[in-house]
Amino acid sequence: MTQSASRRKHIVVVGAGFGGVAFCQAFPEGLADITLVDRNNYHLFQPLLYQVATADLSPSDIAEPIRTIFDRRRDITVLMDEVTGIDFQSRIITMRRRTLQYDYLVLAIGARTGYFGNDDWARYAGGLKGIEDALNIRNRVLSAFEEAENCPDPSQVKCLTTFVVVGGGPTGVELAGALGELTRRVLRRDFKNIDTSQARVFLIQSAPRLLPPYHPALSEYARQKLVQLGVDVRVSSRVVRVGPHQIELDNGKIIEAANIIWCAGVEGHPLARKLGLPTDRTGRIQVEPDLRVPGHPEIFAIGDIAALTDAKGVVVPGVAPAALQMGRYAARVLAAELRGRPKPPPFVYFDKGSMATIGRAAAVLEVGKLRMTGFLAWIGWLIVHLAMLVGFNNKVSVLTEWIFRYITYRQGARIITTPRTDELLQETP
Amino acid sequence: MTQSASRRKHIVVVGAGFGGVAFCQAFPEGLADITLVDRNNYHLFQPLLYQVATADLSPSDIAEPIRTIFDRRRDITVLMDEVTGIDFQSRIITMRRRTLQYDYLVLAIGARTGYFGNDDWARYAGGLKGIEDALNIRNRVLSAFEEAENCPDPSQVKCLTTFVVVGGGPTGVELAGALGELTRRVLRRDFKNIDTSQARVFLIQSAPRLLPPYHPALSEYARQKLVQLGVDVRVSSRVVRVGPHQIELDNGKIIEAANIIWCAGVEGHPLARKLGLPTDRTGRIQVEPDLRVPGHPEIFAIGDIAALTDAKGVVVPGVAPAALQMGRYAARVLAAELRGRPKPPPFVYFDKGSMATIGRAAAVLEVGKLRMTGFLAWIGWLIVHLAMLVGFNNKVSVLTEWIFRYITYRQGARIITTPRTDELLQETP
Numbered sequence: 001m002t003q004s005a006s007r008r009k010h011i012v013v014v015g016a017g018f019g020g021v022a023f024c025q026a027f028p029e030g031l032a033d034i035t036l037v038d039r040n041n042y043h044l045f046q047p048l049l050y051q052v053a054t055a056d057l058s059p060s061d062i063a064e065p066i067r068t069i070f071d072r073r074r075d076i077t078v079l080m081d082e083v084t085g086i087d088f089q090s091r092i093i094t095m096r097r098r099t100l101q102y103d104y105l106v107l108a109i110g111a112r113t114g115y116f117g118n119d120d121w122a123r124y125a126g127g128l129k130g131i132e133d134a135l136n137i138r139n140r141v142l143s144a145f146e147e148a149e150n151c152p153d154p155s156q157v158k159c160l161t162t163f164v165v166v167g168g169g170p171t172g173v174e175l176a177g178a179l180g181e182l183t184r185r186v187l188r189r190d191f192k193n194i195d196t197s198q199a200r201v202f203l204i205q206s207a208p209r210l211l212p213p214y215h216p217a218l219s220e221y222a223r224q225k226l227v228q229l230g231v232d233v234r235v236s237s238r239v240v241r242v243g244p245h246q247i248e249l250d251n252g253k254i255i256e257a258a259n260i261i262w263c264a265g266v267e268g269h270p271l272a273r274k275l276g277l278p279t280d281r282t283g284r285i286q287v288e289p290d291l292r293v294p295g296h297p298e299i300f301a302i303g304d305i306a307a308l309t310d311a312k313g314v315v316v317p318g319v320a321p322a323a324l325q326m327g328r329y330a331a332r333v334l335a336a337e338l339r340g341r342p343k344p345p346p347f348v349y350f351d352k353g354s355m356a357t358i359g360r361a362a363a364v365l366e367v368g369k370l371r372m373t374g375f376l377a378w379i380g381w382l383i384v385h386l387a388m389l390v391g392f393n394n395k396v397s398v399l400t401e402w403i404f405r406y407i408t409y410r411q412g413a414r415i416i417t418t419p420r421t422d423e424l425l426q427e428t429p
Numbered sequence: 430m431t432q433s434a435s436r437r438k439h440i441v442v443v444g445a446g447f448g449g450v451a452f453c454q455a456f457p458e459g460l461a462d463i464t465l466v467d468r469n470n471y472h473l474f475q476p477l478l479y480q481v482a483t484a485d486l487s488p489s490d491i492a493e494p495i496r497t498i499f500d501r502r503r504d505i506t507v508l509m510d511e512v513t514g515i516d517f518q519s520r521i522i523t524m525r526r527r528t529l530q531y532d533y534l535v536l537a538i539g540a541r542t543g544y545f546g547n548d549d550w551a552r553y554a555g556g557l558k559g560i561e562d563a564l565n566i567r568n569r570v571l572s573a574f575e576e577a578e579n580c581p582d583p584s585q586v587k588c589l590t591t592f593v594v595v596g597g598g599p600t601g602v603e604l605a606g607a608l609g610e611l612t613r614r615v616l617r618r619d620f621k622n623i624d625t626s627q628a629r630v631f632l633i634q635s636a637p638r639l640l641p642p643y644h645p646a647l648s649e650y651a652r653q654k655l656v657q658l659g660v661d662v663r664v665s666s667r668v669v670r671v672g673p674h675q676i677e678l679d680n681g682k683i684i685e686a687a688n689i690i691w692c693a694g695v696e697g698h699p700l701a702r703k704l705g706l707p708t709d710r711t712g713r714i715q716v717e718p719d720l721r722v723p724g725h726p727e728i729f730a731i732g733d734i735a736a737l738t739d740a741k742g743v744v745v746p747g748v749a750p751a752a753l754q755m756g757r758y759a760a761r762v763l764a765a766e767l768r769g770r771p772k773p774p775p776f777v778y779f780d781k782g783s784m785a786t787i788g789r790a791a792a793v794l795e796v797g798k799l800r801m802t803g804f805l806a807w808i809g810w811l812i813v814h815l816a817m818l819v820g821f822n823n824k825v826s827v828l829t830e831w832i833f834r835y836i837t838y839r840q841g842a843r844i845i846t847t848p849r850t851d852e853l854l855q856e857t858p
Contacts, residue, residue, distance in 0.1 A: 041571060041572075041575055041843075042843075042844040058487040058488070058489050058490075059846055060487050060843075060844050063844045065843045067620065071618045074621070077622075079579055080575040080845075097576075098579065143470075146509040147526075149508075150506075190494065190496035190497055190500055191496065192506065193506075396829065397829065397830075400825060415470060415488060415492045415494065415560075416469065416471070416509075417561065
């Protein structure tokens with residue numbers, strides 16, 4: 001390698017989600033110096049985040065310290081910091097605490113909850129993207145029942161025990177199902193004055209059916225299972241207004257609900273637009289077939305922040321497997337370039353299939369032409385999610401919790417904690 | 430029973446710590462209506478709280494929803510609320526959200542971290558009494574290492590990686606030992622620029638030896654084990670000043686430390702003084718031999734909030750077993766009164782012994798004249814703490830974590846999370 005003779009190139013990877021971590025894991029050791037930056041000290045297994053929101057799992061069950069993932073890689077430096085700006089000319093990235101010079105930049109900054117231009121709705125209808133979101137939802141849901149249990153006013157009780165999930169994609173379906181179980185089965189024994197099975201869970205979907213990318217038969221199965229769990233599923237319904245403890249649909253119906261959770265849309269991390277990069281309508285960076293940012297051959301964008309129709313004409317979806325594949329592909333492209341080898345063919349997304357769980361022992365699964373529902377699909381869902389979870393310790397914790405929950409109908413993390421924000425935490429000595 | 434003929438008496442129990450929960454569990458079912466009030470929705474197993482602070486355990490491992498503990502008791506109503514005042518004349522208790530009339534009141538409001546009159550030190554040296562405290566310490570400790578790893582200034586690195594634990598009682602000893610292990614062993618592999626085993630952990634004790642109530646041989650064993658874990662133990666040292674990232678001892682020594690944790694003192698919950706009840710110097714309520722509050726035969730004070738020298742002349746210590754015993758005793762006294770039976774003899778504290786763990790596989794244990802140190806004492810500590818932990822699920826989680834930690838030297842909860850405080854959480858619809 002001629003590389004080792006000259007100064008090694010410095011690759012800065014921003015974001016330690018599925019894309020950023022996959023890039024680092026796939027990039028050949030010793031070929032360059034990599035700095036992986038994230039504002040958290042952990043990699044989050046987002047597919048199970050809704051279970052933190054519904055008190056099934058603890059945050060640490062689905063989060064693994066980034067340093068631990070790369071503790072054997074001497075060429076990878078992990079930084080906990082937040083990017084504030086990038087000077088593309090001098091190739092300098094500015095963060096809250098320091099600046100870094102880069103030769104190559106991998107933007108894996110992901111997506112955030114999107115409100116289709118109604119950002120003021122965020123105040124009343126929080127999303128579910130990070131651990132903080134999940135803990136806020138958990139605290140809200142459990143607090144609402146605590147309040148309702150001792151509330152003398154029936155209309156307030158009704159409002160407190162009404163949950164609205166907006167968005168009929170996998171996250172919305174899984175969350176609504178979990179809330180249905182929580183209210184119908186788990187919390188039931190805990191409360192004496194209210195009947196938690198009278199709690200109302202709405203699932204609002206703008207499209208004519210749930211889980212639109214799936215086969216219609218699976219959508220229908222999911223809808224039926226949710227209805228069995230007591231969820232009031234409203235398809236072809238659009239939200240036109242969100243206020244404090246209130247949501248209005250396009251058919252004029254107003255639902256009074258203390259708990260509104262927004263799973264309807266995502267948009268690219270605002271940093272992409274702030275940097276002036278070419279973004280689509282939802283703020284995602286439009287990338288070239290090799291995942292490079294147009295006009296910036298030294299910058300790659302991967303994962304949920306990247307907008308791409310692949311070489312076979314498939315619109316790459318914003319899901320974990322796509323981010324993993326993009327991370328590995330970008331590593332291959334950049335490694336080839338640094339080694340002076342031929343450029344790999346353009347990125348092609350390989351659809352490994354989709355799955356979503358709907359409460360206890362029910363799931364839908366679609367792999368190519370294979371479709372499955374029910375208990376076996378649920379077992380498949382369990383196995384795939386356990387296998388993908390980073391960290392052996394986490395796998396065991398989550399499996400233990402799931403077994404308990406299955407046997408006992410009890411959630412393991414039903415505690416309300418709101419740590420004070422510690423101002424000193426932000427100070428440097 | 431004549432009781433069931435007339436209106437049942439209403440007992441309000443404030444605080445769901447060891448004392449309050451023990452009272453409710455011991456009080457005969459159906460003899461009265463009980464309302465148990467706590468500002469949290471969970472009972473906290475405080476003896477393991479330091480392991481949440483050092484990222485060994487998750488909050489939900491050592492917290493059990495209060496409702497779940499009493500889900501089979503139809504005579505017990507659980508309320509999540511915070512007491513703000515009591516009108517002793519009309520027997521009305523005021524809380525943030527509602528008021529309650531009581532016939533009997535059981536104050537089990539516990540203790541908080543005490544600074545011997547230097548309350549301004551709290552800003553720089555937080556205590557370890559609740560889950561919020563523990564999460565703050567965890568976030569601070571992990572953030573300090575994240576900062577140090579990428580800090581160019583050696584003196585800042587030194588300050589960031591210096592930990593001062595003030596107080597050589599069981600909590601201070603256990604926390605200092607756990608910090609010694611965390612820095613010497615657990616985090617070591619995660620960091621590349623800093624050697625975490627160079628982190629300094631100080632344990633400051635004002636008395637001439639650690640664990641003063643124990644036999645001197647055990648104090649000496651604890652000191653030696655801590656020194657082996659790299660802890661700098663300073664006995665006969667008094668703190669005279671605490672500032673931002675700085676602590677000064679009475680011998681003039683100034684330690685620059687970004688992490689100062691106060692385990693030196695406790696004082697009664699401020700509510701006792703605010704209510705104008707007869708308190709001692711540390712704000713605890715001075716109770717009569719039957720745990721009633723002087724001048725208020727309808728009010729009991731139990732657990733850490735009660736100051737009592739028992740019928741045998743023993744000063745009852747502020748520990749979990751004493752709170753449990755007081756809770757059961759008060760239940761017996763009140764049940765006898767309601768049933769018109771003779772009054773039980775005055776409260777006598779039964780000392781079941783004391784134990785403290787010092788890092789991995791080392792502990793001290795003292796039961797009467799039996800003294801034990803080392804591995805067997807540690808196994809004893811494990812068994813007693815697992816047995817006392819409320820909730821079967823929690824027992825299994827904690828045991829699993831401990832086994833992992835013992836085998837892998839890895840902490841399971843090394844993630845930094847600071848949930849936003851959710852203003853809406855406090856609103857009622």
